[in-house]
Amino acid sequence: MSHQLSNRGRVWFTGLTGAATAMPGDPDSVQTADGRLGEESARFLCVVPNPNARFPCARQGEVGLEEAYTLAARVREAMDEDKDSSKRPIVAIVDVKSQAYGRREETAAIYLAAAAAANAYADARLAGHPVISLVVGHAISGGFLTHGYQANRILALDDEGVMIHAMHKEAAARITRRSVEELDKLGTTIAPLSYNIKDYAKLGLLHKLLHVEDPEKPSMEEIQRVQTELIAAIFDARSKPVDLRSRLESKEALEMRKASILVRAKMEAQWREG
Amino acid sequence: MSNFQGVDFVRRRSFIELDARARAKALLDEGSDRELLGPFERIESPWLAQQGVTPQSDDGCVVMKGMIDGAAAVVVALEGAFQGGSMGEVSGTKMVAALDLAAKDCESGKQMSAILLLETGGVRLQEANLGLAVVAEIFASVLRLRRHSPVITVIAGTVGCFGGMSLTAAASSYVVMTPEARLGLNGPEVIEQESGLEEFEASDRALVWAIHGGTQRYAMGLADVLVDDDVAQVSRTVRDCVGKGPRTEHRSEQVALYRERIAKLDASQQINPVSLRTAWAEATGGREQ
Numbered sequence: 316m317s318h319q320l321s322n323r324g325r326v327w328f329t330g331l332t333g334a335a336t337a338m339p340g341d342p343d344s345v346q347t348a349d350g351r352l353g354e355e356s357a358r359f360l361c362v363v364p365n366p367n368a369r370f371p372c373a374r375q376g377e378v379g380l381e382e383a384y385t386l387a388a389r390v391r392e393a394m395d396e397d398k399d400s401s402k403r404p405i406v407a408i409v410d411v412k413s414q415a416y417g418r419r420e421e422t423a424a425i426y427l428a429a430a431a432a433a434n435a436y437a438d439a440r441l442a443g444h445p446v447i448s449l450v451v452g453h454a455i456s457g458g459f460l461t462h463g464y465q466a467n468r469i470l471a472l473d474d475e476g477v478m479i480h481a482m483h484k485e486a487a488a489r490i491t492r493r494s495v496e497e498l499d500k501l502g503t504t505i506a507p508l509s510y511n512i513k514d515y516a517k518l519g520l521l522h523k524l525l526h527v528e529d530p531e532k533p534s535m536e537e538i539q540r541v542q543t544e545l546i547a548a549i550f551d552a553r554s555k556p557v558d559l560r561s562r563l564e565s566k567e568a569l570e571m572r573k574a575s576i577l578v579r580a581k582m583e584a585q586w587r588e589g
Numbered sequence: 590m591s592n593f594q595g596v597d598f599v600r601r602r603s604f605i606e607l608d609a610r611a612r613a614k615a616l617l618d619e620g621s622d623r624e625l626l627g628p629f630e631r632i633e634s635p636w637l638a639q640q641g642v643t644p645q646s647d648d649g650c651v652v653m654k655g656m657i658d659g660a661a662a663v664v665v666a667l668e669g670a671f672q673g674g675s676m677g678e679v680s681g682t683k684m685v686a687a688l689d690l691a692a693k694d695c696e697s698g699k700q701m702s703a704i705l706l707l708e709t710g711g712v713r714l715q716e717a718n719l720g721l722a723v724v725a726e727i728f729a730s731v732l733r734l735r736r737h738s739p740v741i742t743v744i745a746g747t748v749g750c751f752g753g754m755s756l757t758a759a760a761s762s763y764v765v766m767t768p769e770a771r772l773g774l775n776g777p778e779v780i781e782q783e784s785g786l787e788e789f790e791a792s793d794r795a796l797v798w799a800i801h802g803g804t805q806r807y808a809m810g811l812a813d814v815l816v817d818d819d820v821a822q823v824s825r826t827v828r829d830c831v832g833k834g835p836r837t838e839h840r841s842e843q844v845a846l847y848r849e850r851i852a853k854l855d856a857s858q859q860i861n862p863v864s865l866r867t868a869w870a871e872a873t874g875g876r877e878q
Contacts, residue, residue, distance in 0.1 A: 369856040372784055384848035391844060416775050416783035422800050422860040423851060424811055426774040430728075430759030430841040437732050438842075456712070456721065457774055460753050464725040481717040486782065491714050505636060507678075507719040520722050559729050562722065572719070574635045575682040578626065582686035585625045586654070 320364040321376055323452040323476070323530055324410035328361040330538040331408070331545075338389065344368055344376075345385040352404060353546045358393045360386055361408040362462055372417030378458045379415035383428035386462055390435035394442055402444040404549045407436070409463040410452030413483065429461040436465035445552035447545055450512075451530055454479040467552035468522040468561070470544060474530050477512045484510055506571060519568025522548055522561070602820040604745050605769060609651045609666035612706050612745070615820050616664050616827050617655035625652045626683055634677045636716045645671045650680035652687045657831050661699065663687050666706035669748035675713030676754065681723025688730035688740075695737030702738045702831045705761065706745070710776065711752015724753035731760050735839065739763060741830045743823065744770040744812075749801065751776045762836040764812040765826050766803030772812070773801040799862045808866040811840065 325346070329335045332350035337343050344365035349356045364376040373379025378386075390405060397403055414420075414429060440446045448454075448463035450471035459479065463469070471477050481487070488495045502509030506517045516524050525544055527537050555561060563572060563579075607615060614622050626632055626647070633644035649671035653664045665684045667674040676684075684705070691701040712720035731740050742761040744750045749771030750758050758764055758772055766772065775783075777791035790796065799805060807815040813830070816822045840847075850869060854860060 371856075372788070380851045384844060384851055387844040388848060413783075414774055416780045416788075418780060418784075418789045418800070419854075419856060419860050421773045421775060421777075421780065421789075422862055422865060423854060424759075424773075424806075424809065426755035426772065427759045427811065427840060427847060428851070429774060430756040431844050431847065433725075433728055433756055434732065434760055434839070434841040435844065437729055441732070457753060457756075459721070460725055460728070460756060464721075465729060479718065481712040481721040482714060486779070487714050487717065489782070501640065505639060507636065508715070508717050515718060518718060518722070520718075558733070559726055562726070572678070574632070574678050575719075575723070578632060578679055578682040579686045579689075581630065581632065582626055582652070582683065583690060586687075586690045 321410050321412070321452050324361045324363045324376070324408055326531060326533065327408050327449070327451045328359060328363070330533055331406070331542065332359050341385045341389070342368060342381045344373065344382050345389070347389045349403070352542060352549070355401070355403060357404040357406055358389070359406045359408060360389055362386070362411050370415065370417065370419055372420060373415040376410065376412045377415040378411050378429070378461045379417070380420055380423055380425055380428045383425070383432040383461050387431040387435040390432070390439050394439050394444065397444070402442060404445045404447060405436070405439050406545060407446070407448045407463045407466060409448055409450045409454045409459065411455065411458030411462055412453050413455045414457030414461065429457055432461045433465050440465060440467050441557050443557065445549040447548050447552065449541070449545065450477055450479060452476060456480070456482055467557065468548040469520060470523050470525055470548055471512055471515070471521055472530050473512060473524040473526045476530060478510050479512065479515050480510055517567055518571050519565040520562045522551070603818050604820045604823045605747060605767065605818045607820070608670065609649070609668035609706065613651050613653040613664040613666040616704055616824055617653060617657060617662065618659065621655035622653050623655060625654060625687070632679055634679050634716065636678065636719070640715050642715055648677055648679040648683070649674060650683045652683050657702065658828050660702065660831060661694070662702045662704060662831060663691050664704045664706065667709050669708030672713055674709035674748050675711065676709060676720045676724055677713040677716040678719040678723060681720065681727060685723060685726045685730050688727065688734050692730065692734040692737065695734065700738060702741065703734055704741045704743060704827055705757065706743050707750040707754055707758060708745070708748035709750055709752070709754045710748065711754055721753065727754070727757050728760060731757055735760070735762050735835060737835060739830055739833065739835055741765065741827055743827065744772055744803070745818065745823065746770040760839060760841045762839065763814070763830040763833070765814045765816055765823070765830065766806055766812040767816055767818050768802060768804045769818060770803040771798070771801035772803070772806050805862055805866065809869045
């Protein structure tokens with residue numbers, strides 16, 4: 316497989332924060348900055364490719380051990396700083412090709428690192444920080460579970476290069492014994508299988524799709540428009556419960572997640588019987 | 590905690606050989622078990638049949654409510670024999686719903702522990718994005734419940750616990766494993782496929798267990814109890830964990846500790862699992878209290 320390192324995360328991180336570096340002591344692969352969002356300050360976090368990363372399997376934009384623990388530490392830092400004040404929004408800019416697939420990572424329990432980051436994001440959400448994911452590129456599998464999937468609201472750019480999925484196409488085809496073409500064809504009728512972000516939007520998990528002409532080179536005006544959408548999503552998150560129920564209550568979810576809704580209702584009824 | 594000498598290999602009853610339903614039943618006080626959304630409800634995956642895969646009437650997830658030592662508990666057991674224990678919309682939502690109802694009970698003053706029997710390769714690829722979504726929801730629901738009551742993950746084998754569900758194991762109050770069980774984010778086959786044979790030779794079983802195996806995870810301080818494949822021992826251990834109550838600090842919250850440990854690793858070469866045990870074994874603040 317040929318991999319061109321994606322620059323999208325960096326472009327959007329810099330566009331939204333004006334910053335372009337990691338915080339002191341952090342690996343270059345995790346960029347964190349506090350930037351203005353309307354009337355307040357928000358914490359932005361982004362995982363970017365780092366060809367010089369210490370761990371060889373985490374050099375192309377994967378979320379590895381260092382990335383996950385750095386995200387966890389920076390999210391918890393914002394929580395600690397805001398303990399007695401207004402909870403600043405936390406924005407995860409997402410362009411992660413996957414989790415790191417390496418022996419070092421497995422040996423040193425990358426699953427715990429991933430859980431530490433997801434735990435930090437979820438705790439921030441529960442503490443009242445509006446947590447918003449802005450998917451500007453790939454959001455694949457454990458990479459997305461680690462960085463972004465615990466958000467109150469998920470926004471994504473409406474673009475061919477934006478992809479939210481459980482596994483990248485080639486591997487999913489191999490494991491389910493299909494060709495990539497067959498997989499693409501199935502995706503047109505079975506929405507959860509699709510690699511197209513428009514089909515993902517049908518599942519009801521997404522807050523909003525945002526159109527940008529060229530996500531690799533957003534204009535000032537487009538960045539401002541995305542900022543406005545982030546502010547609106549933050550407002551929406553603050554006015555609603557801090558759990559993930561919005562993902563089941565959207566009008567798309569009422570259609571596509573009928574089985575989820577049925578299971579919950581029946582389980583609740585039977586739970587009370589005994 | 591593991592003590593093979595103490596096991597009567599002839600008279601012991603294997604836990605691993607039980608299916609999900611029998612496992613769940615074995616952990617609950619006799620006569621107290623009641624299955625919710627059982628197979629006769631026929632709530633199947635709406636996505637499998639249209640892909641030519643035969644669905645199962647419980648979608649590979651058994652939810653059983655009952656008592657453990659007289660205390661209310663719910664067991665959620667994944668059936669490794671159905672689609673590798675993979676998480677689909679229905680099986681995953683059964684787990685989320687049970688965890689949320691348990692949390693609701695706790696929030697209204699009742700006590701309700703959850704025991705998760707995780708035998709799973711992770712997301713069911715035939716339900717891809719809905720599988721990944723429910724895995725994220727399960728994680729969130731574990732965080733909600735564990736504040737009030739223990740969430741106990743048991744990984745007995747032989748499937749093990751991989752993919753997104755390994756995060757749920759990491760967030761649990763207590764983790765119980767057998768030496769036959771494995772726990773990791775990426776299975777060896779996936780790593781071999783993605784990063785090459787020189788990175789991980791999946792057919793090297795000794796290597797696989799040296800890294801992912803229950804004995805190693807316990808020795809690293811990442812599993813609380815190592816048990817033998819014995820129904821009585823697994824059941825006693827689960828009772829003990831229920832009795833301990835919620836944990837004060839979870840491993841997945843100990844960011845500074847683990848971040849420092851990662852910083853100390855020599856990443857220029859593969860990490861020796863045995864040396865890692867020594868380095869990580871002591872001073873795991875989140876261990877049994």
